[in-house]
Amino acid sequence: xxxxxxxxxxxxxxxxxxxxxxxxxxxxxxxxxxxxxxxxxxxxxxxxxxxxxxxxxxxxxxxxxxxxxxxxxxxxxxxxxxxxxxxxxxxxxxxxxxxxxxxxxxxxxxxxxxx
Amino acid sequence: xxxxxxxxxxxxxxxxxxxxxxxxxxxxxxxxxxxxxxxxxxxxxxxxxxxxxxxxxxxxxxxxxxxxxxxxxxxxxxxxxxxxxxxxxxxxxxxxxxxxxxxxxxxxxxxxx
Numbered sequence: 001x002x003x004x005x006x007x008x009x010x011x012x013x014x015x016x017x018x019x020x021x022x023x024x025x026x027x028x029x030x031x032x033x034x035x036x037x038x039x040x041x042x043x044x045x046x047x048x049x050x051x052x053x054x055x056x057x058x059x060x061x062x063x064x065x066x067x068x069x070x071x072x073x074x075x076x077x078x079x080x081x082x083x084x085x086x087x088x089x090x091x092x093x094x095x096x097x098x099x100x101x102x103x104x105x106x107x108x109x110x111x112x113x114x115x
Numbered sequence: 116x117x118x119x120x121x122x123x124x125x126x127x128x129x130x131x132x133x134x135x136x137x138x139x140x141x142x143x144x145x146x147x148x149x150x151x152x153x154x155x156x157x158x159x160x161x162x163x164x165x166x167x168x169x170x171x172x173x174x175x176x177x178x179x180x181x182x183x184x185x186x187x188x189x190x191x192x193x194x195x196x197x198x199x200x201x202x203x204x205x206x207x208x209x210x211x212x213x214x215x216x217x218x219x220x221x222x223x224x225x226x227x228x
Contacts, residue, residue: 009155034216043119043205043219044158090157102148102173103217107157 002027002093006106014114019063019078021109023091026072032094033074034103035065039087047089050074061085086113117141119220121206127226128196136191136223138206146209147189148173148217149181151202158205164189196227 007022025031032051036044048059055067061084065076074091091106122137140147145166150158150173160173164183178200180192189208193200203224207217 041221043221044207044217045219046216049216102160102163104160105150105158107155 002029002031002104004033004091004093004104004106006089006091006109008109009107010110010112012112012114013081015083016080019076019081019085019111021076021089021091021111023065023074023076023106024072025074025091025093027093033065033067034092034094035059035063035074035076036090036092036105037087038090038108044090047076081111081113083113083115086111118218119206119208121204121220121223123223124221125224125226127228130197130227131195134193134196134225136193136204136206136225138189138191138220139187140189140206140208140218141187142208142218143186144208144210144218145186146215147183148207148209149179149189149191150205150207151175152205152222153202161191161204193225196225198227201225201227 003026005024034049035047037047038044047063048057050057050067058064063078088108088110090108092103119140148163149161152158159175161179162181164170167186170181203222205222206220209215209217
């Protein structure tokens with residue numbers, strides 16, 4: 001069975017500071033990993049995904065994540081936070097079951113960006 | 116471009132009533148999903164459908180049913196709503212397979228009193 005754990009339900013950074021959101025996964029098979037972002041009163045949208053190609057994955061809005069098998073981690077980073085990055089971020093692992101793309105989500109990390 | 120449309124956006128419902136949340140996609144995706152989002156619990160899969168005519172149970176299926184009569188529509192029904200079903204419900208679709216992106220609707224906020 002697959003699962004993800006997001007460390008820290010709330011993270012606060014200053015504008016211009018490094019953003020680091022942590023995600024660790026558990027998977028009995030090579031995982032496909034995702035980061036989604038949710039802005040207030042909206043659905044989720046994909047930031048980036050790892051599907052066994054390059055271990056460093058670049059996404060939208062300047063975010064990137066590095067797949068580290070030895071640490072079972074897929075942490076999300078951005079060098080310099082913007083006010084517009086304030087949102088909730090979800091890490092997810094693909095629960096592969098035949099052809100079913102069942103995403104298993106973490107509990108989310110709410111990012112606050114202080115001016 | 117509509118993507119995924121959910122209705123209603125918000126609903127207050129008395130316990131014991133029947134409720135259907137509607138979801139329609141215009142991307143011709145094979146797979147569709149229903150998740151519920153609760154504070155501190157993230158998103159949990161209720162039911163899914165790999166293709167029209169088939170459905171499957173997710174992590175928290177009890178009290179919910181779905182149907183997939185065609186590619187575009189994937190309604191979620193609460194036969195007899197209970198307060199613990201108060202949540203925000205998201206419909207999503209994808210092309211299927213383990214590597215694909217899911218596209219989400221904007222959610223339906225349901226309050227059961």
